[in-house]
Amino acid sequence: MSLAHLAPDYVRAIAPYQPGRPIADVARELGMSEADIIKLASNENPLGASPKAIAAAAAALNSTALYPEGAHELKAAISAKHGLPAEQIVLGNGSNDILELVARTFLHPGASAVFSQYSFAVYPLATQAVGARGIVVPAKDYGNDLDAMLKAIDASTKVVFIANPNNPTGTFVPGPQLHDFIARVPKNVLVVLDEAYSEYLSDADAYNTTFWLTEFPNLIISHTLSKAYGLAGLRIGFGLGSAELMGLINRLRQPFNVNHLAMVAATAALADDDFIIESRRVNNEGMRWLEAAFNTRDIGFIPSHANFITFKMPRAAEVFQHLLKQGVIVRPVAGYGMPEYLRVTIGTAAQNERFLTALDKARADLKV
Ligand SMILES: Cc1ncc(COP(=O)(O)O)c(C=O)c1O
Incomplete structure (x- = not known):
């Protein structure tokens, strides 16, 4: 007898998140050595993490018997960076x-969240998981259509999710436009600004949201150390917002949701600006190189402000498999409603070259 009916309808209807294929899985499946495989599927930092962060985590290994400590120090480091x-x-x-x-804190059955078509998969997932309704707003040029998102807000809307830059398309809304948008969102609707890729913005594009939190009590900003900071495997991110909103979120947060290694590594990582500067430089060079390579080959792509680029590829699913067999893992985005595209993370120069060689071979073999 199936017990599936014990879960609410909205839970049974969830389509699980599809992560990038892990290197070990692909190695097992193809009988390849892990060393021969490169993963450009999850927007991880190809340079790894700051050596200072690794050293801090290694030193912390001795304290694994204790419940996690280090929140005070990490919050002090975040305070120093963001002035909060x-x-x-x-x-x-x-x-x-x-x-x-x-x-979980703000949505519930009967409430809704607004987000864009082609926005991060977790927005619909998290919304559906609590029985709320997702209002998906058609994208404009693969990015957030801010006017349409404003119009889509209705009396049931409690949250608007917006990533800048956006994943999986890499599109970007300039700071002043975003500021104007938040100012027009009703004051009783929360705006969740997801800045997972903000470290990759050029100096010309970068904008400072710290003051926005004073101006907009309905704003919550999320940050991750998984991307430019290279700590994806440790799982660490943070949210910024008014003390009132953060206090409510804290009521639902597990007491020890972040582990000790993650906290000490993040504290050290946040102090290593040179590592971020170098990561941005390598990413920028790789991005320009790949754009030029796509242009030479007449491969269309969505101009990206993040550490990945989404490009147009006929028979994308077959090309993905072909690349996989050559030991290059990229990300299909058919689940995002983009079956004719693939997303590739910018790697080191050597990884980018390897990806391009494999792509050329796949296109030649498949005649696409
Ligand atoms: C836009 C965006 N937000 C959030 C995340 C979540 O990252 P993490 O949970 O590793 O911090 C990702 C990861 O891909 C992302 O692309």
Whole structure:
């Protein structure tokens, strides 16, 4: 007898999140050595993490018998960077945790969340998981259509999710436009601004949201250390917002949601600006190189402000499999409603070259 009916309808209807294929899985499946496989599927930092962060985590291994400590130090490091007191910071087991906590704290059956077509998969997932309704707004040029999102807000809307830059498309809304949008969102609707890729913005595009939190009590900003900071495997992110909103979220947060290694590594990582500068440089060079390579080959792509690029590819699912067999893992985005596209993370120069060689071979073999 199936017991599936014990779960609410809205839980049974959830389509599970599809992560990038792990290297070990692909190695097992194809009988390849892990060393021969490169993963450009999950927007991880190809340079790894700051050596200072790794050293801090290694030193912390001796304290695994104790429940996690280090929130005070990490919040102090975040405070120093963002100019906010500790009560305006919530730590998360990845920023995914923050997004889910927002949904669990503020959404419920009968309420709705607004987000764009082609936006991060966790927004619909977290919304559906609590029985709320997702209002998906058609994208404009693969990015957030802010005017349409404003119009889509209705009396049931409690949260608007917006990533800037956006994943999986890499599109970007300039700071002044975003500020104007938040100012027009009704004051009783929360805006969750997901800045997972903000470290990759050029100096010209970068904008400072710290003051926005004073101006907009309905704003929550989420950050991750999984991308530019290279700590995806440790799971650490944080949310910023008013003390009142963060206090509510804290009521639902597990007491020890973030582990000790993650907290000490993140504290050290946040102090290593040179690592971020170098990561941005390598990403920018790789991005320009790949754009040029796509242009030479007449491969269409969506101009990206993040650390990945989504490009147009006929028979994308077959090309993905072909690349996989060559030991190059990229990300299909058919689940996002983009079956004719693939997303590739910008790697090191050597990884980018390997990806391009494999792509050329796949296109030649498949005649696409
Ligand atoms: C836009 C966006 N937000 C949030 C996340 C979640 O990252 P994490 O939970 O590793 O912090 C991701 C990861 O891919 C992302 O692309």
